[in-house]
Amino acid sequence: MNRTRLTTVELVVDERPSPPPRGPLVAVRVGPYDVELRLALARHGGRFDPVTRLWLVPASAIRPLGLRGRLVRPPGT
Numbered sequence: 235m236n237r238t239r240l241t242t243v244e245l246v247v248d249e250r251p252s253p254p255p256r257g258p259l260v261a262v263r264v265g266p267y268d269v270e271l272r273l274a275l276a277r278h279g280g281r282f283d284p285v286t287r288l289w290l291v292p293a294s295a296i297r298p299l300g301l302r303g304r305l306v307r308p309p310g311t
Contacts, residue, residue: 253279257292257293258293259293260290260292260293260296261290261306262288262291262296263289264304275291275295278292278298278299279291280295286308
């Protein structure tokens with residue numbers, strides 16, 4: 235039996251500061267099967283919070299994406 239050990243490295247190709255958030259974040263409820271909407275939220279700088287199961291999205295993205303009816307108050311606010 236021939237045993238082989240592999241050694242790997244991580245290579246950083248580019249480093250730059252993260253872009254600043256685009257205004258205040260608001261919470262939006264999105265179903266797990268709304269894949270296209272989730273992708274649109276991510277393109278607009280949104281991120282999913284697995285604890286609250288809500289998307290946190292810049293307020294500036296609400297009107298262009300038609301999300302007024304999906305706005306919710308995050309727990310604890």
